[in-house]
Amino acid sequence: MFNEQLSHDIMKKEDICSMTASELEAFAETLGEESYRGGQIFQWLHKRGAIRFSDMTNLPADFRQKLAEAAEIRFLTPIKRIAAKDSEKLLFKTADGFFAESVRINRGYGAAVCVSSQSGCKMGCRFCASAKSGLSANLTAGEIAAQVYAFERVSTVIVMGMGEPFDNYGATTRFLDVINDKRGMGLGARHVTVSTCGLTDKIIEFAENRSQTNLAVSLHAPNDGVRRMIMPVAARYPMNRLLDACKRYSIMTGRRVTYEYVLIKDLNDGNEHARELALKLRGSLCHVNILKLNDAGNDYKPSDKNVEKRFVSVLERYGVPVTIRKSAGADINAACGQLRAAKL
Ligand code: SF4
Structure with a gap:
């Protein structure tokens, strides 16, 4: 042996x-x-x-x-493709037999590609399809890059597909080095966003080493009580520590933090939630993206349109920049992990 x-x-x-x-x-x-x-x-x-x-x-x-x-040369084999008018989703198999999925969303001037950093995820967010079967494998830097190369006219890359990039930090930062390099794709760091569910310790390390790369944080709640109901990571990293780290990131890099907030009916979408969130974020260099909940086969329901509008207007009243993100990939099950879950 x-x-x-x-x-x-x-x-x-x-x-x-x-x-x-x-x-x-x-x-x-x-x-x-x-x-x-x-x-x-x-x-x-x-x-x-x-x-x-x-x-x-x-x-x-x-x-x-x-x-x-x-x-x-380890490459990815595309095994399933779903295309719609403005988007396309690919499911790949790695040389070791694990799945990765990525989505291309057309924008007038090019395409944004959202890539996976892991096959599956161990973070366990309750509303997420990737969490369902847990983590199968970390993807390598080459496997993350290969997802980008599978699409044409890529102008923006978002590491927000399956997996928690900061749980595979070495491969993720190596991937950033690879796609930034002018001898290869030469994609400027400012065109890349890495999204974390809140692994707070890594945020400062990221700010120190990747000052030009954008940071997004999946927040999805205005306080620890609500956050813990849907995101187990909140038990490890309380929200005040997380927001402090994000503010430090902004001070160190001069860059704003994007907070992702998926509205879930009767759970995190009340006026009081919007107000609490606004009070915590106002004055900081940030932007809130309101996302529509994708169907991940659980009991959570998306908020109604009028609730969504009301939530946004509260944030605006407090001067917090906010955008409702058009869910350009909903028709192709763009939420991370859905294709892999179906395959598994
Ligand atoms: S939302 Fe992101 S961090 Fe949470 S389980 Fe899904 S892939 Fe993992």
């Missing part, structure tokens, strides 16, 4: 798609080549869509051979 494990570890190939350009430069050197070859590999993988080492025609043949022995 020990020998089997040992030989498996020895044989394990490097996941080359998850390496940053500078890691690839160092990797090329370990294989006896000059470092600039690493930059060439990075371009092939992240700009030119190579799926085999033999595609990398500007690399010497013997180096391609060495690469194939030492590393592997």
Whole structure:
């Protein structure tokens, strides 16, 4: 058993798609080549869509051979596609057999793509389809990036699909390095948003290291009592600590925080909830996105339209910037985890 494990570890190939350009430069050197070859590999993988080492025609043949022995190109296989007028959803299978799902939503000037950072999720939010079967696997940086590359004309990326990105922090930040790099996709950090359900400790680390990347926080409640009813993470991170961390993020980065708030009928949609939320957020650099509850096969119901309008008007009265998010993907089950749940 020990020998089997040992030989498996020895044989394990490097996941080359998850390496940053500078890691690839160092990797090329370990294989006896000059470092600039690493930059060439990075371009092939992240700009030119190579799926085999033999595609990398500007690399010497013997180096391609060495690469194939030492590393592997792990890609995602699309297994289901649902398209509607302005949106498209893909379900992928990873090389290890786990699911990932992503959604493209057309915007006039390009497309916003929402990607998964994990297959499933262990955060257990009660209104969410991804939470239902728990966490199956962390996705690698390469697997997160491959979801972006599956779509065309991508102008914005949101890490808000299945999973909690800060629970897979290393792969998520590595993914950000990869798609920011000009030798690859070159997507500016300001066009990327990472969304957390409130892993407060990571927010400050994120602000320190990713000052140009946008932060969204799934809040969904004006106080701990309501939040704990729908989000188990609230028991670990009380709301005052969470909001303090968000305010510090804004001070450190100069960027506003987007708070996501899904309105659930008779649970978090009252006037008193709107007022309490407004009092906690007013004066801070923030924006509230009001979301419509997606059907995740539970007892929660979306709030009525007039309740939604009333909720928004209370926030506006207190000077809190707020937008009702059009649910552009509702017709394709765009809520994270729905396709995977169906497959499982
Ligand atoms: S809402 Fe996000 S953090 Fe919560 S269970 Fe779903 S995927 Fe996980």
